[in-house]
Structure formats: structure tokens, C-alpha cells
Amino acid sequence: MLPINGKPLLQHTVEWLRGYGVEEIAMNLHYKPETIFEHFGDGRALGVELVYAVETELLGTAGAVRNLKSFLEDDGPFVLVYGDVLTDLDLGQLLRFHQQVVANDPSARITLSLYSVPNPTEVGLVDLGPNGKVRRFVEKPKAEEVFTDLANAGILVIEPSVIEQIPENSFYDFGHHLFPALLAAGESIYGWKVPDGTYLLDIGTPEKYEQAQHDFPIAAGHLP
Numbered sequence: 319m320l321p322i323n324g325k326p327l328l329q330h331t332v333e334w335l336r337g338y339g340v341e342e343i344a345m346n347l348h349y350k351p352e353t354i355f356e357h358f359g360d361g362r363a364l365g366v367e368l369v370y371a372v373e374t375e376l377l378g379t380a381g382a383v384r385n386l387k388s389f390l391e392d393d394g395p396f397v398l399v400y401g402d403v404l405t406d407l408d409l410g411q412l413l414r415f416h417q418q419v420v421a422n423d424p425s426a427r428i429t430l431s432l433y434s435v436p437n438p439t440e441v442g443l444v445d446l447g448p449n450g451k452v453r454r455f456v457e458k459p460k461a462e463e464v465f466t467d468l469a470n471a472g473i474l475v476i477e478p479s480v481i482e483q484i485p486e487n488s489f490y491d492f493g494h495h496l497f498p499a500l501l502a503a504g505e506s507i508y509g510w511k512v513p514d515g516t517y518l519l520d521i522g523t524p525e526k527y528e529q530a531q532h533d534f535p536i537a538a539g540h541l542p
Contacts, residue, residue, distance in 0.1 A: 319353055320527060322404065323534045326357065327521060336365050338409040342398065344369040344389045346382040378491040383476070384484040391478045395420075400472030404530055405518040407431065407473060410509055413499070416475040419450065419499060419508045426506040427480050428497075430470040433512045441469040441520075442493040444509050452507040457493030468509070471518055 326343075326483040333417030335343060343366050347354055352454055353370050371385045382397065383390065390396050395416060397409065416429040430452065435441050438459070444464050455470075456463060468494070483499065484490050500507060521527050534537045 319357065320521075322530050325529075326360075327404060328354065328401060332361070332364050332366060332402060333402070335397070335399070338411075338476050339418070340366070342369070342370065342389075344382065344386045345369050345386060345401075347375065348373045348376060360455055364391070376489065377487075378495070380484045380491045380492045380496040381488060381490040384481060384486055384490070385429050391481055392531055393478075395520065396475050396477050398403065398474040400520075402521045403472045403518065405471075405473070407471075407512060407516050407518060409473075411474065412511070413475060415450075415510045416489075416508070417443060419506075420477070423451075423506050423508075425504065426508060427477045427500055428507045429475045430507065430509050431473040431512055432468045432509045433471045433518055434467045435469045436467070438464045438467050438469065444468045444470060446509045450508045450510065452497075452501070452509050455497040455507075457491070468511070471512055486525075512521055 319328060324331060325519055332343060343361065345519055347366060351370065355370065358364070369389050371423045373382065373385060377385055381394060384399065397413070410432055412429065419426045419429060430444060432444055432446070442455060443459055443464065444455055444466060447453050448467060456465075456489060480496070480500070484496060490496060497507060509513055517533070519526060519533065521530050
């Protein structure tokens with residue numbers, strides 16, 4: 319909810335999604351959810367329909383998806399966006415890539431958007447094969463374990479069948495639990511490299527928030 323150019327980060331995200339025709343959005347909340355309820359309401363003012371789920375105890379990145387099972391499971395693949403990402407990524411291009419890999423590989427379950435990072439020990443790294451298929455995923459590796467600078471950008475396309483593979487009412491993480499479990503079961507995860515020129519910032523620290531404030535005049539030509 320911290321403002322960037324006068325609007326909360328989450329509002330930039332909602333408006334970005336709406337710009338690609340997304341009209342139904344669920345937000346998974348934990349800390350001070352009433353602040354978000356009061357700002358967004360039912361979403362109509364922004365042209366979307368908002369649904370909320372509140373975690374009384376944190377369930378992890380994948381557990382949060384399981385918490386929204388009833389919202390997600392009936393309408394085909396869904397887009398998952400981490401709440402601290404500011405971006406102008408071409409969502410249509412990512413969705414088309416996912417549709418193509420599913421058409422070619424019936425075992426495809428998830429497409430990750432990937433970007434190069436300067437701090438590979440602080441993120442989830444992806445070992446990507448020549449065909450875009452993920453060979454392994456290592457969450458926040460030690461310095462001696464770093465093998466790439468390609469990281470999960472926090473924008474994913476997920477097939478609804480994945481939901482059933484997430485335990486209910488349990489802490490379950492994408493990088494530590496779900497991705498390794500899917501790969502071990504022979505199911506496919508693919509990676510899509512974010513094109514050059516895309517603005518993408520993970521605002522996970524005060525320093526990154528300050529960077530977003532400085533970046534905004536540059537990014538404003540692309541962002542809502």
C-alpha cells in the first residue's frame with residue numbers, strides 16, 4: 319500500500335492487469351487487511367471484481383494459492399502476481415508463450431517469467447534448458463551454489479490442476495516445496511525470459527522502494 323507517484327503499488331498492479339483485460343482478481347492478505355479493504359472495496363472503481371482471502375497464519379507462497387482454490391479452479395490457467403512487483407511486462411506475450419508450451423507438452427503446469435538479477439543469493443534461481451524447460455529451481459542459494467543469474471520474477475501462469483498438489487491448511491512454498499515436487503513427479507515447468515526494455519522491480523526492501531520513487535519518471539511512460 320506504500321504510494322508510488324501518489325498511488326499504492328497494489329493499485330498500479332490492478333490497473334496493469336486491467337489493461338490486459340483481467341477483470342476478476344483475488345488478493346491474498348495477512349497484515350492489516352482492513353487497509354486494503356478500505357482502499358479498494360469491491361474493485362468496481364477500478365473496473366474489476368475483487369475477492370479477498372485473509373490468512374490468519376502465513377501459508378507460504380503456494381499455500382496462499384491453495385487458500386483461493388474456489389476462486390481459481392474453474393476457469394483455466396490463472397496469472398499469479400507477487401504483491402511487491404512493479405512492472406510493465408507484456409502479459410499478453412507471457413500468456414501466449416504459456417499456451418504454446420501447454421499445446422506442445424501436456425505435462426506443462428507452470429510458466430515462470432524470468433529476469434536477470436545482480437543478487438542471485440537473495441532470490442530463487444532457475445536452471446533453464448534450451449527449449450525453455452526448467453531443469454531445477456534453487457531458492458536463495460549459497461554463494462558457492464549459484465549457477466545462473468536467472469530468477470523468478472514473481473509473475474507466473476499456472477494450470478488449475480496444480481492447486482490439488484498443494485496441501486490444505488499447511489505452510490507450502492513454491493521454491494522450497496512445489497516446484498521441486500512437480501519436477502520430481504515428471505511434470506513440466508517452463509521459463510519465459512522477460513524481454514529487454516521491460517521495467518520490472520521487486521520492491522522488497524526500503525532501498526528498492528526508494529529506487530522505485532526515482533525510477534517512476536522513467537517508467538511512467540509504460541506503467542498505469
